[in-house]
Amino acid sequence: MDGVLIVDKPIGPTSFDVVRRVRALGSGRKAGHTGTLDPMATGVLPVCLGDATKIASFITEGDKEYEGVVQLGVETDSYDATGKVVAERSIAAVKPAEVERAVAAMQGEYWQTPPMFSAVKVGGKRLYELARKGEEIERKPRKVNLERIELTRYDAQTGAATIFVHCSKGTYVRSIAHELGEALGVGGHLMALRRLRSGPFSLDRAVPLPVILDLAASGRQDEIARFVVPMSEALAELPEARLDETRARKVAYGMVLGARDLAESGLPRQEEGVRVRITGPGGRLLAVAEQRQGTLRYVRVLVTPQDLLGS
Template sequence: MGRQKRGRDISGIFLLDKEPGVTSNQALQAVKRIFGAKKAGHTGSLDPLATGVLPLCFGESTKVSQYLLDSDKSYRASIMLGQTTETGDSDGPVIETVSDFNITEKDIISALKQFEGTIDQTPPMYSALKVGGTPLYRLARKGIVVEREPRQVAIHDIKLTRCDLVSREIEIIVSCSKGTYIRSIAEDLGGTLGCGGHITALRRLKAGKFEESNCLTFYQLCEILERKGLSGAEECLLPTDSAIIHFPKIKLPTEAVRWILNGHAVNANELPETGLLRMYDENTFIGIGFVDSDGKLAPKRMMQSVHKPMD
């Protein structure tokens, strides 16, 4: 018999503004302890150096974490040109410095344009991507370098927002698809310019529909807990369907709800030809459905507890 998990059956999404110097999992565990949650998960790792939007899912909300993981992201990154580091960021030792620096702002803007659109990107060795079940960063720490297959990612927009050629530091804002490594962009940009480069600061501005203005830091959550208690902290949790608010919404009659909850596809009015939908019993979010090959609404991911809807 499996070991029973300890904790409370609490569901919801907490939007954390991650601080620098901690891993995404450390941040998750700290917030999980505050809520005393039995089940929790984050929606895509941020580097220890990075800050910003890190949605944390608790309880039933972990069922929608994959959709946040698959969502587009936006970042603001500071890049030091003229230096290459072992890790691609300022946490690693400098392995090469270029003293002859004759790069102009025009050169940088031109180089950045090469990253727009769908590109092939090789994941960095210092990443959580696994090879044979082992995270690449663990191999990298042992001095082991393995072949990594380039992966297609989409750079929707990349802009130069600050350029200081004296300090050799620039700032860019990137809107991109899932799986994009901003450190790789910094390294590849440095390679294109012939001077090397690495990340000195990185902030996630947006994950899916969630923006940095929606987030709270761990210390802000602790202050709320101290002033208002656990019930006050729980008011900071967003409902599960907030993560998939971009899916079309469909309200189902009582009989259809009963069939859906028992795993059966049902006929429904005004269904799209394809795609995922948010399903509701009156105003209660009950799960995610999809249109099957027969044109019926079928269950894909169902909730086991009641959630207040977003709209």
């Protein structure tokens, strides 16, 4: 079973827990997730199965969409509901219009500092390992892009602000919650988070983890297979170069595709550096490449000559 299983992760398990449970379904194949979700978060978690683990890094590159609930007036050390409360302030004077303006002002590119309670490595150690010891160290800010962020609901009585976020990879929504609280002068933390989309995969394609486990327990592996997205479709956001059998073998041998190969592949000329998926007969994903000086430079070749024997 090679492809991507879109899991609707529940509250509680870590992303690795989900992968471990999927791996234990009996396929005996490799499995890995693309883009970590904290235990308190729910929603879209793409799990790559078998050979699809080879394209996990490309799937991770995609934008993400979230719905989050920010609790204003309460600040925690982890910036989310799992942390220890470090400050509390009244939200009585906070007006809905102020919250809306503060949220809108966050849209665009900016440098975000990863929270101490995160999996980022510094000096070979995870930041959360240091944070649990009470240590805080300097972190390098990262450029992130909040392509769209808006307030969808605000409860003035409780201080709960629901936000929609469309952001680039590597964005910490709990940092957004913390920064929103700082901007309003009352503090805040992320109370709940649901991922609505990860790259090309949206929530409407996700299968709840309990459903997957129930199907496995009742021996209905074929029904699980119906939910698996083929590798080529998993990279559907990338432009496609479609090759015949002869040219597919060139890719398998790592040979450069010439101008005529590309002209007959149906691929329009791309901007320099744009990533492209190369497919062969039957839509099989052969490689991922980048447009470089009029040709394609392979980033990852996914087939060998032996794979294409008899194809």
